Amino acid sequence: MNKKITFVVLFFLSFLNVQADNFTSLLYTSTYTSINQKDCVTLDSDNMGSIQECESFVDIGVKVIEGDIRQSIVLTRHGEEYDLAFWSTVGSAFSSLGLKIEWRHELQQPKNVIGMIVRFEANDDYENIGKSSSYLLVSKITNEEMCVVAKVAPQERQNEMARKILDSKDELPCLRSIKKSEK
Template identity: 40%
Template sequence: MKILTTFMLGVAFGVASSVSVAAPIDSIYTSLAVTSCKTLEADEEGAGSYQGRCPGTAGYQLDLLEGDIRQSITVLDPKGKEFPLDLWSTVSSGFSALGETAEWRVKKVGAKKQPIALIVRFNVSGDPEHPERTTSYLVVSKITANEICVTDVVKPRQGANQQARVLADKAATKACKSD
């Protein structure tokens, strides 16, 4: 019996220590407001297109794209490699607008915080007859060394923000949503 008790205590201590070693995941927020982004391209007259570079975190940046009253984001990694999220095809082709805040889920790696996922609000007008009626989705994208893409779309409901964070924290192992 003593051996079993000692073994169980050892297992309990081992599990407790492995849990405490895992780096906690936190959030860092950056702005997607046009006033916080540097305009790279704007065509007010023709198609009403816009491209602006918004600050991110840990060397990442976000390009805010707009065309034909639809918006999307391209993530730039610290080396400048572009990862288009193509929200207008992976989430909805309806008229759309991004929320003004990006939530980066980050893990502490050594002394630095490394982004593992991105959450943005994506407001979509799905009814052409009533464009004022919008649905506000939370879009979760994974960030790995080789891939940045949309993995989940959270529909509006109570607790949606927390659900998006849970999905973001597990996004690295998920497949990318296809168009």
């Protein structure tokens, strides 16, 4: 009898947890913008790299920065710049970005942006330069700050995991810059 009650209680709690996750995912949706070089305007370019201005989303501007075979994003809003600094927060390996940004926002309320997700291809296997790993970088967007909060490793359901990080109501701390070890 006790085993049956325990099973029923555990089943019910599992059901509630799944329903809560489904409900949370119904509160948010995604809109996509391009960061493909052909869709962006070159603001500056030299032998060391370039700055491209890409499609904005609502009141958030997007610049793709490339230097030393590494790419990152700087977001702008109301004259302020928010450097996501991928090469110092998530990895210093040679890298490139995917072709689009996924913006997470409240359903039917694109002005209520909660974050963005972008693909980050990193050549992090130093013994095999031709091999890259495909991460998803998750950045939160609030009125006070915009910063990287997670790096989702390549795996099954990677996109869903990245969305779930943003869709949770958890306080998301910014990833700190990677500091070079002192000699």
